[in-house]
Amino acid sequence: MSASKTGISEFGVYVHWPICAAKCPYCDFNSHVRTDFNETRWSRGIARELEAIAAMQSERPEVASIFFGGGTPSLMSGRAVGTVLETIARLWPVSKNAEITLEANPNSAEQNRFRDYHAAGVNRISIGVQALDDASLKALGRLHGADEARVAIRMAQEIFGRVNFDLIYARPDQSLEAWQAELEEALQFGTEHLSLYQLTLEPGTSFATLARQGKLILPHEDKAAAFFEATQERCERAGLPAYEVSNHARAGAESRHNLTYWRYSDYAGVGPGAHGRLSIDGKRFATVAERLPERWLDAVDKNGSSLVLTEIPRDEGAREHLLMVLRLSxxxxxxxxxxxxxxxxxxxxxxxxxxxxxxxxxxxxxxxxxxxxxxxxxxxxxxxx
Ligand SMILES: C[S@@+](CC[C@H](N)C(=O)[O-])C[C@H]1O[C@@H](n2cnc3c(N)ncnc32)[C@H](O)[C@@H]1O
Ligand code: SF4
Incomplete structure (x- = not known):
């Protein structure tokens, strides 16, 4: 059984940084606005939770991918990112060609940190662009403009070999033609990877409330399907077919981090609300970290980790594997x-x-x-x- 097909032997590390400068009205990720956090205490907490995971494992698998997700990890300093990477390298062997990704918002303040991340060891960046026009960005509650995003993409292309950016389509009032023009511009950048998400109304978000009140109207189901089909067709023609429902890449440029969890492989997940999957002594376990940032910090300070470990029964594992892997092309x-x-x-x-x-x-x-x-x-x- 080849590892590349099953992915069982690819081990990844996911680090969740839950702070954002503002909460976007569509987003239900575990993200919180905090202005007065102590970065050193936070990165120490991440390091301790990583140590706790390594202590649970009976073997030391080689790390094939590391992903800083959020929230907004581009609010971290290059030094904090470096400290986390050094901790990982102390705990596990890290593959020479490991993929090390950081999710960044395209605000100019954050662009200034791109070089520091690269110097710390990050070799792939994923930018949350969301839209390439100012009115849509405003409606999405974003703090950056379209030109700022364009500059961020180009700068990222200069600094990192590997660049992804995210766009959200089927937005309120968006016509198919407007989306097609936007996608055309997106493809012109020539990045190896694009994440193209259809806007979904997540329960508990401001957008979901507005939709319930009839103040926000999303494209009808048939229209949304037309958006999806046009997206698939155009990206395929551009040499960026979907390897997962919303993720497009040139052959060989798929995100190893994404593949690790869609192939139902093992990954350590640390930081508030992070999930992980670990195989220990022939059994499979789910880990979940405390969701609320302050409670997470307290738990990590007191106990070295906030993680709750639960064994996944075989039937459940089989079902979960199916759920994940069938998303992949x-x-x-x-x-x-x-x-x-x-x-x-x-x-x-x-x-x-x-x-x-x-x-x-x-x-x-x-x-x-x-x-x-x-x-x-x-x-x-x-x-x-
Ligand atoms: C963890 S978030 C983004 C990282 C970064 N904080 C940012 O916003 O740029 C990952 C991506 O999920 C997508 N996303 C979040 N909520 C969504 C929603 N309700 N519908 C569609 N896509 C969504 C966005 O494209 C976002 O960039
Ligand atoms: S979309 Fe990104 S910046 Fe906005 S709240 Fe979610 S994680 Fe934070």
């Missing part, structure tokens, strides 16, 4: 899956979905079709039933 190798879990989707389940054009099977490899992607959750629910 490469799909699932039924033979490998059966070897790992002792069970696999039944022929009758696959046939039913195939008859509706929702999945395709090539030898032992099962993939969700473009039509199936539009109803991915239902397809997965059927296969996992």
């Amino acid at each position: 490469e799909g699932l190798d039924l033979g490998e899956y059966k070897a790992r879990w002792g069970q696999a989707p039944q022929e009758s389940q696959i046939q039913g979905l195939w008859a509706h054009g929702l999945v395709m099977q090539n030898g032992t490899r099962l993939r969700v079709t473009p039509k199936g992607r539009l109803v991915l959750n239902a397809v997965i629910a059927e296969l996992a039933a």
Whole structure:
């Protein structure tokens, strides 16, 4: 069984930095606005939680990817990022070509830190651009303008070999033509990776409240599907096909961090609210860190970690693996899956979905079709039933 196909041996580290300069009205990530935090105490907390994970493991897997996500990790100083990277290198062997990504907001203050991150060891940057026009950025509650974002992308391309940026489409009042023009501009930058998310209304966000009150109207389902299809078609033509529902890359430029968790491999997750998956002595565990920043800090200061460790029953693991891996265009190798879990989707389940054009099977490899992607959750629910 090849590691690249199953991903089982690729180990990643995820570091969550939960602070943001402002809360965006659409976002339900674990992000909090704080002005008076002590960065040194925070990075020490991250280091201690990493130590706690290493102490749980009976082996020291090689780290293939490190991801600073948020929140807004580009509010960290280069020094704090360096301290975390040094801690990881002290605890695990780190692959020579490890992918080290940091999520950045494109505000000018943060651009000034790009060189420091690179000097600290970051070799890939993922910029939250969201839109390439000022009115939309304002409506999305962003603190940066479109030109600022353009400068950030170009600067990132000069400094880091590998650059991704995020855009949100199917925004309120956005026409398909306007999105197509925006996507065209995005592709002109020539980055190796683009994350293109359809705007979703997350419960508890300001956007969800506005939508309930009829003050924010998203494109109708059929129109949203047209946005999605046009996006797939254009990116494919540009040589950036989707390797996951919302993630597009040139061949070989897929994010290893993303692949690690969609292939249901192991990753350590530290920092407020971070999730992790660890294999220890043949069993699989989920870890979750305390969500609230201050409570996380207290727990880490007192106990060295805020992590709660729960064993994942085999049936649950098999189901979770299916949920993750079918998001990937490469799909699932039924033979490998059966070897790992002792069970696999039944022929009758696959046939039913195939008859509706929702999945395709090539030898032992099962993939969700473009039509199936539009109803991915239902397809997965059927296969996992
Ligand atoms: C952790 S967030 C971003 C990192 C960074 N703080 C930023 O905003 O630039 C990851 C990405 O998720 C996307 N996102 C967040 N909420 C979303 C929503 N409700 N609908 C669609 N995409 C969303 C955005 O594109 C965002 O850049
Ligand atoms: S989208 Fe990014 S900047 Fe905005 S609240 Fe979420 S994590 Fe923070």
